[in-house]
Amino acid sequence: MNASFKNFISIGLLAWLTALNLAVAVKLSYHTQDLFEESVSFLDKIYNPVAGYLYFLFFPPAAGKHETRSSVWYATGLLQRNEGDDVKQSVKIIKNDIADQKKVPVFNPWDPNWRGFIGSNLIVIYEEFRHLISEDVQMRDNTVGDSYRVGGENDDVLYPSYSNPALMRAVATGWTRWMLNDSNMTAAGELYARKVLDLFDRINTLSEFNSPTYAGFSLYALTMWIKYIPQSSLMGQNGARMIEAVWETIGNLNNANLRNIAGPWERTYGFDMNQYVAILNIYIWSLVGKSQAPGIDQTWSMAHADDFEYAPLISVLAPDHNALMPKSVIQKLVSFPGEYLY
Secondary structure, eight states: OOHHHHHHHHHHHHHHHHHHHHHHSOOOOHHHHHHHHHHHHHHHHTEETTTTEEEOOSOGGGTTOEESHHHHHHHHHHHHHOOTTHHHHHHHHHHHHHHTOOOSOSSSSSOTTHHHHHHHHHHHHHHHHGGGSOHHHHTOOOOOOGGGOOTTSTTOOOOTTSHHHHHHHHHHHHHHHHHHTOHHHHHHHHHHHHHHHHHHHHHTSOSSTTOTTHHHHHHHHHHHHHHHSOTTSHHHHHHHHHHHHHHHHHHHHEETTTTEEOSOOSSOSOSOTTSBOOHHHHHHHHHHOGGGSSSOSOGGGSBTGGGGGGHHHHHHHHHHHHTTOOHHHHHHHHOOOOOOOO
16 A cells, blocks of 8 residues: 555544544534633633643632632533543543542531532533543542432531522432432432422422522523433423423513513522623523623623633533523513513
């Protein structure tokens, strides 16, 4: 075989492998790709590749230190982008976060809900990108911390009414059951999902009602309900209708002229979503574009800008989430229909 033909074969093989890598990334819509690229580009600037962590963005007194939760969100973005040493850095982050779990009692210098954020994110990484990471990383143990949390015990507040961590707890427990074929975890996941559903079905909404930040986290968890949990489960059966119902409420309270969601809110960080980053800002950007979403062009400069670090993870799940959006809600996100009562 002559050298030029060998080179031709090598180039062809390289092109095929490159195309294969690109093909296995989650296919994103135009608006979601824009969100993804801007958020990951921003996170590139605050990443410390030596430590394998993002710098702590939100609290000025923490300048120079690193953060676990947002680093895993960034790791998801690196695996989706998959350029240069992205996979290598993502694996470093994953190993760091798993090694740094706290296995001692609740509510000391950390937030126990981060187990839910990080644990559920690791599920997404396993489901979407395990072909990119080695088996030893895939199968590392993740502490089953939430299984031992009970609202009211040891000052814990993880009740079913605490919507966003409750929804994440249910999916993490249920998914682990299906992976390990553990009947006890099956029962635990379904029982917890039933408690959350019973509260939701009272008035067809989340207990953390209309929260621009925490409804967003709940939508993330509910997307995992429909994407990773079988239809035989309560979660698989009910996740889609819950997402649609949450967005119907958001659509009815959204003012597209002001690019803002009106109250009442169960939890909020401000009255104007153009002044701080809420998770719903990110979802709306993914759905209808940055120009229609709350916020300013320099997203990283807004209050609560650390929640923008969540955008890569939302982007990866966006195709499944956005497919459930009622057209009537999409219309309300881009055009105010005039005064009405709700």
